[in-house]
Amino acid sequence: MRAILEFVEEAIREDPAAWSHLVKFLKKWMTGNDSLPVAEPERARALRYNDA
């Protein structure tokens, strides 16, 4: 598994556009799941419930 990831990592570092999920990955794994901002629909739903 590690050997596969190493090869792909090297290819992505060479050409970041080679992996479609790069930005999504960076957002999720580099930020840490706990500190991810609340998604817009959830925030909108929470506001709606608060109003009710």
Place this chain on the structure above:
Amino acid sequence: MTGLTLALYRARAALSATERYFRLRRRYPQALKWLRSCRGGAWRTLRAISLARLVQRSHQDPAANPWGAIVQQVSIEGEDRGLAAGRLIALFHSPGDSLLARFAASQNLALVLANKGMAPLLGDLYVRRNRTGLRKLVRHLKTGGRVAIMMDWFAEEGDCAARFLGVPVRVRSGAVRLAACARVPVVPLVTTYARGCLRLRFGPVIPVGAGVEQEGQGRACDPGVC
């Protein structure tokens, strides 16, 4: 693709990259820091990603885009070029995916475990993601066939701990365990598309053995699948 279309795509990609750059700077500074370390810097990297996405979307429809009009050259690189018998080809999602699917279908490259969206492009090579599909793949591998599976399933419940792009992640090891069941090696493949050239870059041939169980926290192969 004409020069004018490409120029329009480049302009759209530049706008999109600018928007994403500022959004990342505001909400995900660490992600932007990583992108800054890439060759060419963060904005250029984001522009390249946006451009690749736009080009991919424009090429997805086989009726509107006959093969010869979009791919003038296919370049295959790597140790054994992944084309030997009995190989599990490990893929990552890339902007060249739809073109790779069409190439695989035309060359009978490998059975592909994919979602329904890829079925029209893959034809007979498409295998559904269920237990029957997995059994079919193991049989195919054991008889010397080739199978391609997407590997980039990172999830909290993934059963294999690893580091990727400098970050600790958990990866689902199902594809590697499938290779272990069929006793075939794994070959990673990265696909890119630029200026009419589809580039398939195969990695080293990686034998899969006892290490899989260790990496997979002692989980043995599923007897129902094997």
